[in-house]
Amino acid sequence: MKVRIAYLEEPPFYWTAEDRSVTGADIELAEVVLRAIGVSSIEHHLTSFEELLPGVQEGRWDMNVPIFVTAERAERVAFSVPVWALGDGFLLRHGNPKALTSYGSVAARNDARLGIVAGTVQLDSAKAAGVNESQVVAFRSQPDAIDALLAGKIDAYASTAVGSRVIANANPELEVVAHAMSKEGCAPVGAFSFSKSNADLLQAVNAQLRKYLGSADHRARMARYGLTQTELDSVSAA
Template identity: 65%
Template sequence: MKVTIAYIEEPPFGWTETNGTATGADIALADTVLRAIGVTRIEHHLTSFSELLPGVEAGRWDMNVPLFVTRERADRVAFSVPVWGIADGFLVRTGNPKALDSYASLAKRADARLGIIAGQVQHDSARASGVSEDQITVFEHQADAIEAVLCGAIDAYASTALGNRIVASRIGGSMLEAVEHERGTKGQQQKPPLGAFSFNRSNSDLIQAVNLALRSYLGSPEHRACVAAFGLTHNEIDPALAGRG
């Protein structure tokens, strides 16, 4: 049995090693669960974020790495049980020159520019907090958004707080820093949004098998040790377990 899973370049969730191998917390979780349900051949397909949903809808691959669950996305694809819960944050130049610590704080500064990856939920979150479209630059790939922060074309890149911490640590604190959003500000949720694998809605057998394996594995010592190697902690895992029946 073969399963193809699509991923994007977004450490620590997924990225491509120099030898061409896909790795990351979401890749490791998917591989473990798929092997547990008897998959003998796993193929990893690198794509862009904007192609994840159309690709799985069209059957170009079998499943996607986790992305945030929204009502609009759930109308297009089937989601697994949640696998993590992660709040948003900014990646900024070291020192955070414009003191940006939430979408609302950025909205108050007409001279502040925000970078977002096309199709990601951060776009809606920013607009809901008053950030104007004139302040937003949309990128197709994370690497381009990071370069824009470094060169000063934008003041902040919005992504997950965890992902930004990993990027900042890799690049070095002398150039970039990760800023976690102030909780409770306008547009910020007290509970972090949840992420899950997604599938073509007709692929019920794979969905059911993956969910069964996830329910057994998520939160186990083995699971926690596996994703801890990529920087995920109970802060990201436990929110996904909280509402599970």
């Protein structure tokens, strides 16, 4: 049994290593779960964020790496049980020259430019906080956004705080600011996604996820990529 899974270049969740192997927290989680349900071959497909949902809908691959679950996306694909809950953060040039600490702080400065990967939930969060569309620069991929940040074309890149920490730790020119938790105190959740016609694979993955999430092995594997109790506890009993 072979499963084709699409992924993006977004450490620490999924990326292509220097030896061309595909790695990351969610890649490892997918491998553990898929092997446990009898999958003998896993084929990785690198794609763009905007192609994730159309690709799995059209059968170009069988499942997607976890992304944030939204009602709009759930109309198009079937999501697994949640595998993490992540808050947003900004990746910025060292010193944070425009003192950007939240979407609201971007909205308050007409000269602030915010980088976002096209189609991600961060755009909705920015707009809800009053960020003007003219302040937003959309990119096809995370590496493109980081290159623009380093070149001074944008002032901040909005992504997950966990992902931004990993990038900042590897680049002394950058730093990260995690956003304050919402009043509800709940971070958005992420999950694998499948074609709605692929119910058998979804059910098998969900059954194994329910057994595995929150286990000692799961926590140890995720910790190696910087995911802690904060990101895992609220979904481990889903």
